[in-house]
Amino acid sequence: MAKVDAAAIAAGTSGVALMENAGGAVADVCARDWRDVRRVLILAGPGNNGGDGFVAARRLAEAGHDVVVALAGDLASLKGDAAEMAERWMGRTVDLVEAPFGWAELVVDALFGAGLSRPLDGRSAAAVRAANDSGRPILAVDVPSGLDGATGRPLGDACVRADATVTFVRLKPGHVLLPGRALCGRVHLADIGAPDSAIAAARPAAMLNRPALWRSSFPEPSIEGHKYSRGHVAVWSGPPLAGGASRLAAASALRAGAGAVTLVGPRPALEHHAAHVTAVMLRELDPRAGWSDFLADRRVNAWVFGPGAGDTEASREALDQGFSSGGCAVLDADVFSIFEDRPEELGAAIEDGGVEAVLTPHEGEFARLMGGRVEKDASKIDRAKAAAALLGATVVLKGPDTVVASPDGRAAVADNAPAYLATAGAGDVLAGIAAGLLAQGMPCFEAAAAAVWLHGEAAKSFGRGLTADDLPYAIPAALRALENGDRS
Ligand SMILES: NC(=O)C1=CN([C@@H]2O[C@H](COP(=O)(O)OP(=O)(O)OC[C@H]3O[C@@H](n4cnc5c(N)ncnc54)[C@H](OP(=O)(O)O)[C@@H]3O)[C@@H](O)[C@H]2O)[C@@H](O)CC1
Numbered sequence: 505m506a507k508v509d510a511a512a513i514a515a516g517t518s519g520v521a522l523m524e525n526a527g528g529a530v531a532d533v534c535a536r537d538w539r540d541v542r543r544v545l546i547l548a549g550p551g552n553n554g555g556d557g558f559v560a561a562r563r564l565a566e567a568g569h570d571v572v573v574a575l576a577g578d579l580a581s582l583k584g585d586a587a588e589m590a591e592r593w594m595g596r597t598v599d600l601v602e603a604p605f606g607w608a609e610l611v612v613d614a615l616f617g618a619g620l621s622r623p624l625d626g627r628s629a630a631a632v633r634a635a636n637d638s639g640r641p642i643l644a645v646d647v648p649s650g651l652d653g654a655t656g657r658p659l660g661d662a663c664v665r666a667d668a669t670v671t672f673v674r675l676k677p678g679h680v681l682l683p684g685r686a687l688c689g690r691v692h693l694a695d696i697g698a699p700d701s702a703i704a705a706a707r708p709a710a711m712l713n714r715p716a717l718w719r720s721s722f723p724e725p726s727i728e729g730h731k732y733s734r735g736h737v738a739v740w741s742g743p744p745l746a747g748g749a750s751r752l753a754a755a756s757a758l759r760a761g762a763g764a765v766t767l768v769g770p771r772p773a774l775e776h777h778a779a780h781v782t783a784v785m786l787r788e789l790d791p792r793a794g795w796s797d798f799l800a801d802r803r804v805n806a807w808v809f810g811p812g813a814g815d816t817e818a819s820r821e822a823l824d825q826g827f828s829s830g831g832c833a834v835l836d837a838d839v840f841s842i843f844e845d846r847p848e849e850l851g852a853a854i855e856d857g858g859v860e861a862v863l864t865p866h867e868g869e870f871a872r873l874m875g876g877r878v879e880k881d882a883s884k885i886d887r888a889k890a891a892a893a894l895l896g897a898t899v900v901l902k903g904p905d906t907v908v909a910s911p912d913g914r915a916a917v918a919d920n921a922p923a924y925l926a927t928a929g930a931g932d933v934l935a936g937i938a939a940g941l942l943a944q945g946m947p948c949f950e951a952a953a954a955a956v957w958l959h960g961e962a963a964k965s966f967g968r969g970l971t972a973d974d975l976p977y978a979i980p981a982a983l984r985a986l987e988n989g990d991r992s
């Protein structure tokens with residue numbers, strides 16, 4: 505944002521104009537979302553975030569509100585645009601320690617924004633705690649004070665818990681990554697007049713995971729096609745009593761549009777599968793040849809390994825065969841135990857086999873695989889990107905804010921997963937959807953991002969009470985939402 509700011513100013517939009525628009529947007533949200541509120545307390549910090557607060561104070565007072573500004577520090581030490589805006593404020597200003605929380609009906613948090621450089625302490629930490637404890641609604645300017653907008657994590661113990669946040673130009677990682685997203689409340693994005701050329705000057709760290717990002721490569725079934733032209737997915741099945749996971753993946757790959765899906769495994773496991781599946785095919789494993797012959801069949805376009813596979817000798821052997829046969833692969837679950845603390849070796853196996861791989865670890869599996877190689881304080885976006893670069897694969901770092909990262913540096917963050925999607929087996933479904941899309945020719949990053957989005961939409965269409973068993977049946981509703989252009 506500092507780059508955008510500088511480029512906007514160089515292109516002729518003054519810093520004061522940007523600040524006027526930013527503060528104006530805050531006042532507009534106050535007036536719109538808190539229509540009946542009259543008494544507004546504005547907590548203003550020592551930098552430009554505080555400057556936005558002074559503009560909002562003036563605009564709200566002009567609109568007839570009773571406004572008090574509680575300033576951290578003294579007026580004389582304000583600088584630049586913030587000093588200018590403080591000068592234009594003709595109303596009441598008190599010291600932060602005298603902030604009248606009891607009087608206020610709404611608190612605007614303009615203490616710290618993008619310039620937060622260390623944990624809050626002393627008077628600002630006390631003010632933030634008092635604001636949170638006041639029971640008054642809080643509207644944060646840019647980011648809730650105390651939150652690191654780049655990582656989505658508070659820098660220390662004290663952080664504003666806002667009901668709503670107004671940010672400018674573009675969302676920041678902290679508005680979508682957790683716990684930041686929860687601390688922001690409803691997020692309003694305001695255009696403050698930064699020209700497009702200035703915005704283009706900054707490369708975004710990530711995109712929101714929306715259909716616009718991958719829709720152009722989403723597979724469209726052709727009327728002239730047949731089942732194999734829509735792709736064939738092979739799913740490795742582990743031992744009989746762990747079969748549910750691979751079955752969920754297989755059913756989901758089919759629902760995502762793969763023309764054919766086969767579960768491959770030892771006979772006792774297939775006998776269990778046979779009691780459950782109909783459209784999914786079963787292929788008994790040749791105890792001598794393994795599944796490499798099957799994968800070598802040119803009609804298998806994508807394979808899934810991990811769900812319910814088990815960390816056994818047979819599993820390791822089958823995974824090796826998978827790597828040697830190349831193709832597209834979704835690697836999940838037990839793959840991360842098999843390669844515990846050995847991501848370089850997993851990366852080498854992917855590279856040597858010429859495999860186009862999508863890896864789908866949750867945080868625990870990610871830590872198991874990566875050991876200490878990725879800085880744990882880095883943002884979830886940066887951690888996923890670092891792993892993707894090291895592994896030479898698309899990494900889907902799962903959670904309520906799933907990040908998909910490509911080795912080429914692109915990343916997408918999902919914000920559409922409902923809380924009840926955190927249920928046993930949901931990850932197996934995600935792996936299956938991704939494989940179904942890969943088999944239809946979608947590139948890894950796009951397939952992974954689309955799978956994550958569809959997974960979230962499927963869950964939402966089903967609603968609460970969802971189990972992973974329900975998810976494959978809910979995929980058609982998500983595909984319909986995509987077709988109808990919802991949320992694109
Ligand atoms: N294009 C845009 O997006 C636009 C952005 N705008 C707005 O500008 C905001 C960014 O402004 P900013 O850079 O001045 O930083 P800001 O957050 O006000 O804080 C810096 C001050 O706080 C201090 N400080 C830091 N941490 C501290 C701590 N823990 N405890 C105590 N002090 C601490 C720090 O001191 P220092 O670290 O230098 O010692 C410095 O004095 C942005 O969020 C948005 O609201 C709009 O106006 C216009 C267009």
Ligand SMILES: [K+]
Nearest residue numbers: 613616647649
């Ligand atoms: K703030």
